[in-house]
Amino acid sequence: MIYLDYAATTPMCQEAIAAYAEAASVYFGNESSLHDIGTKAKQLLALCRRELAAMINGEAEGIYFTSGGTEANLLAIRSLAAAYRHKGNHLITTEIEHASLHHLFKQLETEGYTVTYLPVDRFGRIRLADLERAITPKTILASIQHANSEIGTIQPLADIGRLLRAHGVLFHSDCVQTFAKIQLDVQDIRLDSLSVSAHKVYGPKGVGAVYINPRRHWKPVFPGATHESGFRPGTVNVPGIAAFITAAQQLHRRMADEQSRLERLRNRLLHAIAAKQLPVTVEGHPDFRLAHIIGLSVAGYEGQLVMLECNRAGIAISTGSACQVGLQAPSRTMLAVGKTPEEAKQFIRISLGAATTEAEIDQFVSTLERLTSA
Template sequence: MIYLDYAATTPMCEEAIAAYAEAAAVYFGNENSLHDIGTKAKQLLTLCRRELAAMINGETEGVYFTSGGTEANMLAIRSLIAARRHKGNHLITTEIEHASLYHLFQQLETEGYAVTYLPVDRFGRIHLADLERAITPQTILASIQHANSEIGTIQPLADIGRLLRAHGILFHSDCVQTFAKIQLDVKAMAIDSVSISAHKVYGPKGVGAVYIDPHLHWKPVFPGTTHESGFRPGTVNVPGIAAFITAAKRLYGRMESEQTRLEQLRRRLLDAIAAKQLPVTVEGHPDCRLAHIIGLIVNGLDGQLVMLECNRAGIAISTGSACQVGLQAPSRTMIAVGKTPEEAKQFVRVSLGMATTEIEIDQLVSTLEQLIRTRRGAWTR
């Protein structure tokens, strides 16, 4: 099977598997325990915090480990706004956030918060002018993703961060798709809080992290919690975290060379589609986007059909975010960038990874060509 759905999840790398096994055998203690075995686990956890903080130019004290990106988003937002509820009730986000955040903000609206959902242009980018206009004296936090998981468009975080900081508004960013793939610097980008996930960087599922500037005050979602400095309940998954950081460091260390390789594979795919004159439209920003996420509309064919036929041919792609699978509504991202519901349902996502090869790209193009010819007939070249 050719796997081209790395934006949904990645396989654990061998180094992460080995790190998990070693940590589970040697550092099995509860890091809250006061005996030497617990202390040993706590020391490993502290090292992991330090290494994660270094990768985002943050501070060790600001790292809190979670069960994944969704929990990271929820706890970060709720912890920060709970501490500032007395200052206002207005929140800002975008129309194309990950489902975990989009649904969270919808829930917050039922709890007395006012939420502005910023529009995006046809490439999936917000306009700073729209963000500035949305700010009110009651605005306490904005949450804007680093990059979209369906089309890969990257938001101008540094510009957003400077604008929000000038107005005294907290800035959270969902960086699940970008961490260890492109540069993330919380200080240079003026980001107060980020969420990341292990299984997008060849680590285990069920592990993630939040970074909150340690100079900021937050209020625990679960009062009385003792783990992670009160940030979340539950015994800390030390082996999973060790595997997470091992995988992240491996990917981070080859970030530049891997992005160059992925850009070449992306270009090979798009050049082949153009050369064969396939009726396929590329979505997302032409320049400000992740190399490995390629959003496509196969004109005239339902995305679900394209995905299933590719699967039949032994190629795994998706129809968008895995967290939205099973919903009847078309992609929110596609609707937000101006597509009709019918066009949005023709969307598929191809996402590349460390094991992707040129041969696999060529096989995908051949499969798409055959599918289009079969379903739509030959077209005039």
């Protein structure tokens, strides 16, 4: 089967599988144990922290490993918001955040916080003027994604970071879709915290991480937790973390070459759609977007039908974020960029990855052509 759903998850790379096997057999100790076997696991974990910190130009003391991107988002926001609650109760986010954050902010509204949901333009980008207007003396934190998981639009994080830092507002970003895909520098962006996930970078599922600037205070979500410096409970998944960092390093090292290759594949897809005059609209920003995520609206066809027809033809695509599959409501992102509910349901997402070839792109376009000309 042709796999064009890498934004949902990626297969583990061979290097990550080998790292997991070695760590599970050699570094199997509980890193909290005081004996030598536990110490070996702790040393490997410390190395993984340093390596992850280096990839984002952060500090090892700020790395906390989690069970994935969703938990990373939840713990980062809750631990920071609780620590700075004495300064205010106003939070800022966007209308197009990942479901894990959208649902979290809705929950925080029931707990005494007020939340501003910034609108986006038709390309999925926030306006800095809207962000500045939203800031109040009670604003303590803003959470704005690095790039959208459905249309790939990249937010101007450096400009956002400068603005928030000038107003003394903490800045968190969900970087799950961008980590090891495009340059990510927490110092340059002025990020106070970020979240990443292993299974988006050819690592294992069930592993992720939070970075919090060591100079920022946070309050434990789980009082009494002893693992990860009290950031979360539960025995640390050392083999999974070793596999995560190995996979991330492999992708990070070839980042520029891989992005160029994905850009060529993207252009091949879009040029073919245009040449065949298919009833398809490309969603997202034309310039500020990830190469590997391509959001498309197929006029006159519900995305679910297109997805099922592609599946019948042996091609795996999606109708949006995997975390929203099964919901009847149309994509929040599509509604936020100005689509009607009917138009929003015509959305599909193609996401490219390490094994994607030109022949696979051509086969997808041919399938789309057969469907729309029937």
